[in-house]
Amino acid sequence: MICSIGVLLPWRLRCIYSEAxxxxxxxxxxxxxxxxxxxxxxxxxxxxxxxxKTDNGNG
Amino acid sequence: MDNGKIVxxxxxxxDSLLTSALMAEKFKEVYLNTYHRxxxxxxxxxxxxxxxxxxxxxxxxxxxxxxKTDKLTKYVFNERYxxxxxxxxxxxxxxxxxxxxxxxxxxxxxxxxxxxxxxxxGANRNMRLFPDQMKNVLKELGKxxxxxxxxxxxxxFDLEYPEGLDYADRxxxxxxxxxxxxxxxxxxxxxxxxxxxxxxxxxLMPSENVKGTExxxxxxxxxFGFILSNIFINGYYLHDHTYEEYEKATVKFxxxxxxxxxxxxxxxxxxxxxxxxxxxIED
Numbered sequence: 001m002i003c004s005i006g007v008l009l010p011w012r013l014r015c016i017y018s019e020a021x022x023x024x025x026x027x028x029x030x031x032x033x034x035x036x037x038x039x040x041x042x043x044x045x046x047x048x049x050x051x052x053k054t055d056n057g058n059g
Numbered sequence: 060m061d062n063g064k065i066v067x068x069x070x071x072x073x074d075s076l077l078t079s080a081l082m083a084e085k086f087k088e089v090y091l092n093t094y095h096r097x098x099x100x101x102x103x104x105x106x107x108x109x110x111x112x113x114x115x116x117x118x119x120x121x122x123x124x125x126x127k128t129d130k131l132t133k134y135v136f137n138e139r140y141x142x143x144x145x146x147x148x149x150x151x152x153x154x155x156x157x158x159x160x161x162x163x164x165x166x167x168x169x170x171x172x173x174x175x176x177x178x179x180x181g182a183n184r185n186m187r188l189f190p191d192q193m194k195n196v197l198k199e200l201g202k203x204x205x206x207x208x209x210x211x212x213x214x215x216f217d218l219e220y221p222e223g224l225d226y227a228d229r230x231x232x233x234x235x236x237x238x239x240x241x242x243x244x245x246x247x248x249x250x251x252x253x254x255x256x257x258x259x260x261x262x263l264m265p266s267e268n269v270k271g272t273e274x275x276x277x278x279x280x281x282x283f284g285f286i287l288s289n290i291f292i293n294g295y296y297l298h299d300h301t302y303e304e305y306e307k308a309t310v311k312f313x314x315x316x317x318x319x320x321x322x323x324x325x326x327x328x329x330x331x332x333x334x335x336x337x338x339x340i341e342d
Contacts, residue, residue, distance in 0.1 A: 002287070002290055003149050003152060003287060003290055003291045003295070006152055006287040007144065007148075007149060007151055007152055010137075011132075011133045011136050011137060012097060012133075014136075014154075014287070015097055015098035015284065016098075017287075018098065018154065018283050018284050018285075018286050018287050019098065019283050021283065021286045021287065021290075022283025022286045023283070025283075025286060040231070040232065040234065040235055043234075043235040044234045044235050047234075047235060
């Protein structure tokens with residue numbers, strides 16, 4: 001569907017269409033990346049806390 | 060016609076920057092041609108690395124130009140549109156290949172006007188989904204240049220692509236993944252064969268891996284023209300076809316386009332400003 005519209009548009013409108021699609025893709029990419037980064041940061045924190053507890057338990 | 064001059068299709072990115080640096084060591088005058096059309100943004104960014112080149116190799120060696128290619132690119136896209144659409148379907152969305160073809164056509168004209176016999180660009184085999192970086196398309200482009208007595212080269216074609224560009228690397232997933240798994244050890248030899256590494260060695264880049272970074276974005280134009288063809292290729296075509304089939308179809312399409320424009324360039328070589336293609340040239 002997205003490609004069918006693209007192929008029928010005249011050149012200038014196709015450039016604008018690509019630009020708009022580019023920003024939409026960028027929006028999803030940045031959100032996806034930010035969410036993944038948040039999850040990995042939280043996992044790292046939990047891992048550190050876990051290892052601290054284990055160290056205290058052993059000590 | 061070999062008079063110590065060469066044209067580099069210069070975007071300002073790492074590949075074309077390294078190409079320019081390598082050519083500066085072999086040629087007296089290096090013309091850095093950056094092309095601009097509707098849909099390109101921040102084209103002036105390419106000037107950032109021209110300054111670095113001038114500092115290293117001398118100010119008189121490089122001549123940087125930003126050349127408009129609106130009319131020509133539009134014509135490359137639109138010529139025999141309905142016929143091509145019926146024959147090649149969604150391959151008509153191959154924006155990057157057609158846009159780059161317009162740049163090459165403009166480069167041939169530039170060389171004919173300025174008596175230059177050498178051209179090169181930063182094409183690299185690792186960008187294999189882009190038509191303009193496929194070996195067989197480059198061969199066809201080479202034939203087009205050769206017809207007009209121009210030698211076309213791709214000096215960084217066989218260089219490696221830098222590692223560390225995927226999600227796992229950017230998120231540093233090794234922070235949370237269990238240790239001890241079989242992890243590919245970074246190949247030191249491979250690392251030394253990237254454009255970034257060589258630029259860092261030459262003192263033209265602050266680090267070995269700048270691809271995809273903020274600095275990379277600030278030194279070259281931006282364009283989202285690839286989105287449509289990426290959706291078609293990755294979202295549709297490659298689900299039912301192999302890469303080889305994709306390459307074969309792309310080469311066929313590009314070859315036909317190139318052959319069409321060779322005829323127009325022949326006319327330009329004979330009639331100059333009175334030819335049909337001359338009307339599409341913007342200064």
